[in-house]
Amino acid sequence: MSTLVDIIVVALVLLGATFVLIGSWGLVRLPSTMERLHGPTKATTLGLGSLLLASVVYFQGRLGIWTAHELLIALFLFITAPISANMIAKVHLHRRRIGAIEEPDGIAGPPPRPAGEGDWATFEAPEKDTQASTANS
Structure with a gap:
């Protein structure tokens, strides 16, 4: 039984370490902010879940001990990582659309514009002298 537990633990640690390494490498190597978000939010989250x-x-x-600490850490990680990535992405899109930052297009190219009459709020800067444009002034 001890050998089986050791094999499972080693497999999970290697899997987790591989995901964390790939996620960290993606964070460093990918060219644009939007592409860099995938490293820590996808691969690194799965890697840390495997390590936990x-x-x-x-x-x-x-040791025959059930611990809830790891499960609570994993729950917190799986809840907060997508939310923080969503907030970072929205801020980045807003800042890019209003011209506050210039960033070269990444591997995937520029973000597509939605088809149809209406645009997403993230793709357009607010009109001048409206409540949305003067709210943070």
Whole structure:
């Protein structure tokens, strides 16, 4: 039984370390902010989840102790990572559309404009002298 627990823990740690490495490498190497968001929010989150699961298996298999700390950390991570990535993406799109930042297009190219009559609020700067344009002045 101990050998099986060791194999599972090693597999989960290697899987988690691989995901964390790939996510960190993507954070450093991808050219644009929007593409850099995928490294920490996707791969690194899965890697940390795998490492936390390895910790749960280790403590249960070796010491016979159930721990909720890792599960709470994973829950917090899986809730906050997408929300923070969404906020960073929205701020980046707003700042790029109003010309506050200049960034070269990434591998995927410029973000597509939605088809049809209406635009998304993130794609357009507010009209001059409206409540939205003077709210933060």
